[in-house]
Amino acid sequence: MSEAKSGDFVxxxxxxxxxxxxxxxxxxxxxxxxxxxxxxNMIPGFEQAVMGMSQGDKKTITIPCxxxxxxxxxxxxxxxxxSVIPDxxxxxxxxxxxxxxxxxxxxRFTVAGFDEQQVxxxxxxxxxxxxxxxxxxxxxxx
Numbered sequence: 703m704s705e706a707k708s709g710d711f712v713x714x715x716x717x718x719x720x721x722x723x724x725x726x727x728x729x730x731x732x733x734x735x736x737x738x739x740x741x742x743n744m745i746p747g748f749e750q751a752v753m754g755m756s757q758g759d760k761k762t763i764t765i766p767c768x769x770x771x772x773x774x775x776x777x778x779x780x781x782x783x784x785s786v787i788p789d790x791x792x793x794x795x796x797x798x799x800x801x802x803x804x805x806x807x808x809x810r811f812t813v814a815g816f817d818e819q820q821v822x823x824x825x826x827x828x829x830x831x832x833x834x835x836x837x838x839x840x841x842x843x844x
Contacts, residue, residue: 751836
């Protein structure tokens, strides 16, 4: 049976959880996650775990935060005037906002708090600073 290698298009069922057991994502009950190994579209630790698996293989892996979304960076938190947020947006703590950065790329922020005058935003990925555990099943290698 062939093993998954760079360049292979694969389909994987997964369940992701944090060290405290909180599940943050899963493909169960849906189509499996499909991607090409080696293209860098997945976090590095996830891709590395799928490499070498054969169709039907299952395993559980833990990816340290450095191979996932990195450590939390306090410099990515800031306070902006409430006036920079469009009036039609009803702010809710935890909501994700998108803005255009100076280089034209879309930047994603989470609302960490707000009042009438200012909004606290956090540019860290919500899973930054967490080791991630995945239950994996390689469904298909194409």
